[in-house]
Amino acid sequence: MDAFRKAYRSWLIIGLPSLLVTCLMIAFRVVNSMDHPQNSTDFYNFWLAGHLVTEGQNPYSSAQWVSGYPPYLLDITLNPAFLYPLPLALLFAPLGWMSFRAAYITWVTLIQLMIVISMGILLLFRPNPRAKLAFLPLLFGIILFRPTILTLTQGQLSAVFLCILTLLALLWDRGKWFWGGLLLGMLMLKPNLGSMIIALLVTWLVLHRHWKALAGIATTCFFLLIAGLAYRPGWIMEYWHIGSYKLTQTFGSSPTVWGLGALACHRHTTCMFAFGGIATLLLVLGFLWLVLRYKDLAPANALALAVTLTLLVTPYTWTYDQLLLIIPITLVTLAVDRPGGSLPFAAVIFPGIDVLVVVLLIFNVILQVEILNAFVPLVVSGLCAWFLTRPPA
Numbered sequence: 001m002d003a004f005r006k007a008y009r010s011w012l013i014i015g016l017p018s019l020l021v022t023c024l025m026i027a028f029r030v031v032n033s034m035d036h037p038q039n040s041t042d043f044y045n046f047w048l049a050g051h052l053v054t055e056g057q058n059p060y061s062s063a064q065w066v067s068g069y070p071p072y073l074l075d076i077t078l079n080p081a082f083l084y085p086l087p088l089a090l091l092f093a094p095l096g097w098m099s100f101r102a103a104y105i106t107w108v109t110l111i112q113l114m115i116v117i118s119m120g121i122l123l124l125f126r127p128n129p130r131a132k133l134a135f136l137p138l139l140f141g142i143i144l145f146r147p148t149i150l151t152l153t154q155g156q157l158s159a160v161f162l163c164i165l166t167l168l169a170l171l172w173d174r175g176k177w178f179w180g181g182l183l184l185g186m187l188m189l190k191p192n193l194g195s196m197i198i199a200l201l202v203t204w205l206v207l208h209r210h211w212k213a214l215a216g217i218a219t220t221c222f223f224l225l226i227a228g229l230a231y232r233p234g235w236i237m238e239y240w241h242i243g244s245y246k247l248t249q250t251f252g253s254s255p256t257v258w259g260l261g262a263l264a265c266h267r268h269t270t271c272m273f274a275f276g277g278i279a280t281l282l283l284v285l286g287f288l289w290l291v292l293r294y295k296d297l298a299p300a301n302a303l304a305l306a307v308t309l310t311l312l313v314t315p316y317t318w319t320y321d322q323l324l325l326i327i328p329i330t331l332v333t334l335a336v337d338r339p340g341g342s343l344p345f346a347a348v349i350f351p352g353i354d355v356l357v358v359v360l361l362i363f364n365v366i367l368q369v370e371i372l373n374a375f376v377p378l379v380v381s382g383l384c385a386w387f388l389t390r391p392p393a
Helices: 002-032 041-054 062-067 071-076 086-091 100-123 129-133 135-144 146-154 158-173 177-189 191-207 211-231 235-250 257-264 269-293 299-313 319-336 343-367 371-387
Strands: none
Touching (some): 002 100, 041 086, 041 100, 041 146, 086 177, 086 211, 100 135, 100 319, 135 319, 135 343, 146 319, 146 343, 158 177, 158 299, 158 319, 177 191, 177 211, 191 211, 191 235, 191 269, 191 299, 257 269, 257 299, 269 371, 299 319, 299 371, 319 343, 319 371, 343 371
């Protein structure tokens, strides 16, 4: 035990600073690789919202929003105002105090750390010697995963929600239902994605009568609501209007079943809604069937199923949101790599997904769409349904 503690402390002393320096160097390289870092318009939106909050301004005001853009970015300003709930702008206020460049470097560093932390937590779900052999394939799979690259270069929120979800899975696995629920409520910072994950997991929680988790979700949502109202009482309607506008502008273009319906139906409205609606209904019924049939499903496995389903049926998601697939892909890899399982097959799962992403990218470029990326969560959902519902070895 003493030897283990010494080794653990040595790793902390040497490993953590080395990891931080590496992440910082990569962040500098990412930011410096751009002619104008503000061209990463996704993170610029988050930074600008936080910056406006620090000045007491309204991120939902089109005039104040557009005036915060440099002149050379005005021609690529895609959004007339902030697209997310006001509490998210409040959370970005510390970065809003910084210059954009310093904030961007800090944020890209944090993204990398959150991905590493998430991977470390996921490996705890199967703490055996064989799991260590899956580390390198998983690491290479994550590094080469296109959503990872997009999250870093665009400064998106996907890593935040990845970290939140892996932490809550660990808490629920340890029986800390209320604290995990508190974290799950944080997904309402991005309702288009979080509301579906929460709804699916609430179904599972009710089935197992984990009322403390539901109390945790409600507590977080209440405090997020109060925080936003304290800054700007009318923010909910302002957010609703801008969100509805954005959904109308982009509906049918996302890599989901709705996008596949738009592509298959040549954007014919009736056909597109019928395709997307039927596909969504069947997938949700499939999830309900799995959680009802396999009532002993582990919390992390239920989460993995909810994540893959959400990425398929939510009308407004993009390829960088598929970073959350790190959770189900890792859990599937660890489920395959168990006594009696095939280690070579486990080792090629994530690299195989990376190859699929590249193939889909080629066809997306030919068709000038992003819709075909919906096949990635579709494949992962099949792997989850097959491997994560099996009883533990």
